[in-house]
Amino acid sequence: MKIGVPKEIKTNENRIAxxxxxxxxxxxxxxxxxxxxxxxxxxxxxxxxxxxxxxxILPTADEVWQQxxxxxxxxxxxxxxxxxxxxxxxxxxxxxxxAAEDLTRAVIASGxxxxxxxxxxxxxxxxxxxxxxxxxxxxxxVQEGAKYLEKLxxxxxxxxxxxxxxxxxxxxxxxxxxxxxxxxKMAAGMGxxxxxxDISLxxxxxxxxxxxxxxxxxxxxxxxxxxxxETADLVVGGVLIPGAVAPKLIRREDxxxxxxxSVIVDVAIDQGGCVETIHATTHENPxxxxxxxxxxxxxxxxxxxxxxxxxxxxxxxxxxxLQLANKGWKKALKDNPALLKGLNVTEGKITYAGVAEAFGxxxxxxxxxx
Numbered sequence: 001m002k003i004g005v006p007k008e009i010k011t012n013e014n015r016i017a018x019x020x021x022x023x024x025x026x027x028x029x030x031x032x033x034x035x036x037x038x039x040x041x042x043x044x045x046x047x048x049x050x051x052x053x054x055x056x057i058l059p060t061a062d063e064v065w066q067q068x069x070x071x072x073x074x075x076x077x078x079x080x081x082x083x084x085x086x087x088x089x090x091x092x093x094x095x096x097x098x099a100a101e102d103l104t105r106a107v108i109a110s111g112x113x114x115x116x117x118x119x120x121x122x123x124x125x126x127x128x129x130x131x132x133x134x135x136x137x138x139x140x141x142v143q144e145g146a147k148y149l150e151k152l153x154x155x156x157x158x159x160x161x162x163x164x165x166x167x168x169x170x171x172x173x174x175x176x177x178x179x180x181x182x183x184x185k186m187a188a189g190m191g192x193x194x195x196x197x198d199i200s201l202x203x204x205x206x207x208x209x210x211x212x213x214x215x216x217x218x219x220x221x222x223x224x225x226x227x228x229x230e231t232a233d234l235v236v237g238g239v240l241i242p243g244a245v246a247p248k249l250i251r252r253e254d255x256x257x258x259x260x261x262s263v264i265v266d267v268a269i270d271q272g273g274c275v276e277t278i279h280a281t282t283h284e285n286p287x288x289x290x291x292x293x294x295x296x297x298x299x300x301x302x303x304x305x306x307x308x309x310x311x312x313x314x315x316x317x318x319x320x321x322l323q324l325a326n327k328g329w330k331k332a333l334k335d336n337p338a339l340l341k342g343l344n345v346t347e348g349k350i351t352y353a354g355v356a357e358a359f360g361x362x363x364x365x366x367x368x369x370x
Contacts, residue, residue, distance in 0.1 A: 101358075174235065
């Protein structure tokens with residue numbers, strides 16, 4: 001199989017979908033790899049590093065897309081890339097379709113086979129290709145939130161960990177999943193007072209056992225969310241329903257209850273966000289203010305630390321890429337139920353229930369296509 005790796009062109013996105021070690025593994029398995037010139041430079045991987053392991057460097061994205069039977073990316077194709085997609089071409093990347101109707105319709109129209117990192121799911125419920133980026137984003141959420149709490153950036157002027165004689169900041173985390181637990185680790189380690197809300201009592205029991213004493217767990221319901229955000233300095237949105245739009249836990253009218261200069265970092269933005277007033281922002285212009293509350297909605301947070309993120313992501317995605325290349329996409333999905341759940345669109349049809357539901361479109365069982 002010929003695998004193509006184009007340069008990411010989303011604003012300030014410096015990650016790459018395949019590191020030289022991954023290219024080497026694919027070449028060793030008998031496949032060919034073409035990489036767009038300069039695609040790895042943002043993550044610190046030179047064209048020569050890819051050439052050294054047997055990959056070919058092509059000067060333009062058009063050539064990569066034209067030659068590739070399978071395209072590996074990090075972020076969803078943006079509008080300029082849509083005409084490059086073609087029928088029967090496998091595109092293996094993060095899509096987050098449920099929050100992007102235009103993208104969904106473009107992939108349907110192309111006839112391409114869309115395998116979404118974020119919905120590959122193990123029997124345990126774990127999302128192995130979303131986990132590494134959720135870990136990065138959860139940790140970054142606190143790092144960025146702490147920065148925007150500084151008065152220079154319009155925040156309350158609060159130091160997250162406080163100092164002796166002065167109370168620390170309060171960090172409220174909505175969702176106790178991968179994002180939530182990593183945000184809590186960071187915030188607790190910096191000395192903040194941390195509250196995690198989740199709807200699962202089983203998850204709250206686990207978090208209560210593993211978290212330090214400055215982390216409190218509370219069952220998530222409307223009353224408790226409102227009570228906690230009223231005194232929060234930083235709110236981290238870490239709610240996820242796999243493949244579906246995130247529920248809106250903080251409404252527009254709720255912002256008036258929050259402290260002026262407090263910060264919301266909504267990591268759920270890729271799935272539409274769990275805050276009603278959030279919209280996607282960029283690393284160049286990451287924040288805006290609504291009712292005195294700073295909103296941070298960068299949709300590709302891990303792109304800010306591309307070296308770490310690329311290595312973490314490709315550790316997880318490469319084994320599945322090898323299965324797709326070695327067996328062909330149909331047999332790979334048939335043999336691996338976790339990978340089958342990653343199939344979101346094929347032959348112009350939606351094969352993931354959450355995406356179909358988001359737009360009122362017809363859903364087709366993925367298994368009938370493999």
